[in-house]
Amino acid sequence: MTTAREACLSFDEDLSALRDGELESERAAEVEAHVEGCEHCRARLATFAAVDANLRGLAAPRVCADLESRVLARVAGERTASAQRTAAEEGGGEGRRAGRESPAGRGRAPRRPGRSFAVAVALATAAAALVVYLGLVRSPGPLEPEDTVAQRPVPQVPSSAVRDSEGLAAHPADLDALSDEDLSVAIDLETLEDLEVITNLEILEELGASGGKDRG
Amino acid sequence: MGEPKVDGPALDAAKEDVRLMLACRAGDDVAFGALFRRWSSPLLRYLERMVGDAAAAEELVQETFLRVHRARERYSPDARFSTWLYTIANHLALNELRRPHRHREHRSADGDDADREPLALAGDSPRAEEAIDTRRLGSAVEQALSQLPERQRAALWLTAVEGLSYAEAASTLETTEKSVKALVHRARSALADNLHSGA
Incomplete structure (x- = not known):
């Protein structure tokens, strides 16, 4: 119960x-x-x-007079920081897009339009001039041992791309003494990635050299 | 049991909250400021009861509204704005209470304390005097409230003072309506016993 x-x-x-x-x-x-x-x-x-x-x-606590302004200030601060992050990401995105088009552009701000092309044209012209010079005018220097040549850094840079303080093309033998970074600075490229732009010019040089020998 | 307790003026207020929050979601900072003015006082009152520290509660109010603003694009007007707001605030309050270096003013209640025995109230606890900021807490009920396990305290406050339904409180506290029912009853019974003993 x-x-x-x-x-x-x-x-x-x-x-x-x-x-x-x-x-x-x-x-x-x-x-x-x-x-x-x-x-x-x-x-x-x-x-x-x-x-x-x-x-x-129960007594309601009094909300501090400046609490709203503090919150709004923090909101504004977060918005500004967010906008800066977005802008930086977009800038980085453009740099990456430029990098895909030109190996020299990776991770940097976009370069001036046509700059890579102008550099390539100048280098190609200089390379062609050197080919003519080596093939027709200058006699070859003493050959280096094969193993020394094999130890050279790759890719090699055409000598025409590097000029001394007087603006004259350096001797190819001098180039081997330079580090890649020195080469990059010397030819006014922004990073070593720019070396890729001119690597293919070696083909022209070799073709020109063989043509010169044929003619010699 | 289960339907939100919203009607008349409360319904109009809830609709206005939703309108303001949708405006905030669209980038209207004036609407965000209006929401802050509507809710900062009740939120501060709740957080003070939860963490027992006025300065910490004020910081949590700031942090709650910052979280609201950060999450504004994810806001969906499926539920009352207040439920969403208190859910965020409750998370922050529980985190604050669990900070290791924090002086534990309140009884810990890891897990769901709905099934626990009712707690001894102020006067029975040897830590009662040190646990309560007597400068701010004026009444026996407030003292007793501060001694409740945090989930009991939250459930009773949200339903009896802030007017949330059991379903809304369950959503805020991430538990079931049945659990909220038990939490509210234990909390209310404890405070009732305290009122009787103090009478």
């Missing part, structure tokens, strides 16, 4: 839900019927109401 106290316990959790309007209608009717005849549960419901009233009556 269920005692009155046990019956109250079976309703207890639902008293809160009843107060919060969270019971299904059928269960709500059951609980309300019990409460109507139970002084203990009526008192408990009244206490719950007092608790809620106390909670709602």
